[in-house]
Amino acid sequence: MTEEKTNRRLMEEAIEARKNAYVPYSHFAVGAALLTASGKIYRGCNIENAAYTPANCAERTAIFKAVSEGEREFLAIAVAAGPEGGELIRTAPCGVCRQVMMEFADYDAFTIILGTSPDDCRTYPLKKILPMGFGPAYKTEKEEN
Numbered sequence: 160m161t162e163e164k165t166n167r168r169l170m171e172e173a174i175e176a177r178k179n180a181y182v183p184y185s186h187f188a189v190g191a192a193l194l195t196a197s198g199k200i201y202r203g204c205n206i207e208n209a210a211y212t213p214a215n216c217a218e219r220t221a222i223f224k225a226v227s228e229g230e231r232e233f234l235a236i237a238v239a240a241g242p243e244g245g246e247l248i249r250t251a252p253c254g255v256c257r258q259v260m261m262e263f264a265d266y267d268a269f270t271i272i273l274g275t276s277p278d279d280c281r282t283y284p285l286k287k288i289l290p291m292g293f294g295p296a297y298k299t300e301k302e303e304n
């Protein structure tokens with residue numbers, strides 16, 4: 160699990176990322192900040208679309224940005240979410256984002272940080288919020304999980 164100081168920093172970054180959320184339809188703004196094993200932080204925000212389904216979550220935006228820059232090992236992600244212009248609500252990642260985390264994260268160690276402010280962060284291991292997760296290990300090992 161990540162340390163309190165790191166959690167705070169990531170939540171601050173997620174709050175900054177949330178400012179760029181493009182949410183003209185849901186008006187629910189989300190920011191995320193992903194910490195890589197190399198020590199870099201990638202920000203992401205949710206990006207909606209008039210056709211609805213092409214929308215992308217903040218968590219996946221951050222992960223895809225990192226992957227596209229050559230990063231493959233991730234330690235933690237903070238999520239800051241809530242109504243546009245309003246207070247943060249502790250909001251868990253959607254199932255699709257959990258599955259994308261499963262692809263790149265250490266199932267036992269990756270940490271999801273959810274908070275209503277940098278002073279109010281709670282951490283959850285991926286393993287807890289995605290029980291019996293299906294991931295790359297199934298492609299290379301039998302009955303690994």
Ligand SMILES: [Zn+2]
Nearest residue numbers: 216252253256
């Ligand atoms: Zn999502």
